[in-house]
Amino acid sequence: MGHYLVTGAAGFIGARTSQMLIEQGHTVVGIDNMNNAYDPRMKEHRLKKLQALDGFQFIRDDISERGIINRHSAIVDRKFDGVINLAARAGVRYSVEDPWVFLESNVTGTLNMLEICRQHGCRKFVLASTSSIYGANPPYPTPETASSSEPMQPYAASKKGAEAIAHSYHHLYDIDVTVVRYFTVYGPAGRPDLAMFRFVKWITEGEPVRIYGDGQQSRGFTYVDDIARGTIAALKPLGYEIINLGGHEVVTINGLVEMIEELTGKQAKVQYGPPNLADMFTNQADVSKAREMLGWNPQVNLREGIANLIAWYNEEREWAKEVLTL
Numbered sequence: 001m002g003h004y005l006v007t008g009a010a011g012f013i014g015a016r017t018s019q020m021l022i023e024q025g026h027t028v029v030g031i032d033n034m035n036n037a038y039d040p041r042m043k044e045h046r047l048k049k050l051q052a053l054d055g056f057q058f059i060r061d062d063i064s065e066r067g068i069i070n071r072h073s074a075i076v077d078r079k080f081d082g083v084i085n086l087a088a089r090a091g092v093r094y095s096v097e098d099p100w101v102f103l104e105s106n107v108t109g110t111l112n113m114l115e116i117c118r119q120h121g122c123r124k125f126v127l128a129s130t131s132s133i134y135g136a137n138p139p140y141p142t143p144e145t146a147s148s149s150e151p152m153q154p155y156a157a158s159k160k161g162a163e164a165i166a167h168s169y170h171h172l173y174d175i176d177v178t179v180v181r182y183f184t185v186y187g188p189a190g191r192p193d194l195a196m197f198r199f200v201k202w203i204t205e206g207e208p209v210r211i212y213g214d215g216q217q218s219r220g221f222t223y224v225d226d227i228a229r230g231t232i233a234a235l236k237p238l239g240y241e242i243i244n245l246g247g248h249e250v251v252t253i254n255g256l257v258e259m260i261e262e263l264t265g266k267q268a269k270v271q272y273g274p275p276n277l278a279d280m281f282t283n284q285a286d287v288s289k290a291r292e293m294l295g296w297n298p299q300v301n302l303r304e305g306i307a308n309l310i311a312w313y314n315e316e317r318e319w320a321k322e323v324l325t326l
């Protein structure tokens, strides 16, 4: 069985990926700095579940600090079969306010994780990237060959930098790299700074549902379990490949609100505001490469996935209703 390093392990995708690896019989060292980019109670909730599992070891540290490469025995003493680098500052809008922190975590952090591979003999690196990298006017559905050279915000630019530094380590040190470009991911214990969690909370609690623009913008959504499965499949040796993951089921923001209204049986109090210039109007992935190379087939459709998120919210409602959705 394998031994893996997962960064961003208390994060939305990292927690589910770590859990799935452990369920498959692997062991996981998880790193997270538990920052407050969004309400840390969500991270603590996910981490607590992981820490109850045999085979999970946690390091609280910052991947952007160079010292992380050598200061933990769990990193230095036992060779990893793969590093899955999910830790990042995520979020298009906040990257406009504080680009520095995005460059530190996403570029320097990726460099440090590649150095862990180089210095400690790990041959496989999986890097989380983003659909935001495709800029303003890609073809839809977007294939991996679409231009990623015109990022619209520091977030996308930082992921481009991370992909590029990973490529250079592949070239120089023959580290096998798979870049997975995620589209919009959702599911139980999802990020409270993203639409899906906020809408479920706001509609359930009868709070106003704030929408940027007229709600006609759309997103290709993918359930977190499908993303975790694809991320784990990306651990296989491939050389250097960039693979879209998710974003195949497209719905408008208004359509999403309607679906949540139906599934919760509650009516949304929608408030439309000005559009956000850092946002893309739509995204939709061409996932044929993921199907061919990873044998990836998403299994959870949008309705079922949202129902799971609502069920999770209702179970955790006592504390989840207090989670900040700024």
Ligand SMILES: NC(=O)c1ccc[n+]([C@@H]2O[C@H](COP(=O)([O-])OP(=O)(O)OC[C@H]3O[C@@H](n4cnc5c(N)ncnc54)[C@H](O)[C@@H]3O)[C@@H](O)[C@H]2O)c1
Pocket: 007, 008, 009, 010, 011, 012, 013, 014, 031, 032, 033, 034, 035, 043, 061, 062, 063, 064, 085, 086, 087, 088, 089, 090, 091, 104, 105, 109, 128, 129, 130, 131, 181, 182, 183, 184, 185, 186, 191
């Ligand atoms: N959720 C999506 O829809 C989506 C879409 C595209 C790309 N991504 C990418 O997928 C990855 C995981 O995203 P997520 O949605 O789980 O986000 P998340 O914010 O829930 O998870 C990221 C985790 O990394 C940790 N982290 C951030 N900077 C760190 C640092 N310097 N050192 C240590 N830990 C640090 C955070 O505390 C957090 O727990 C990210 O790289 C993100 O850019 C996510």
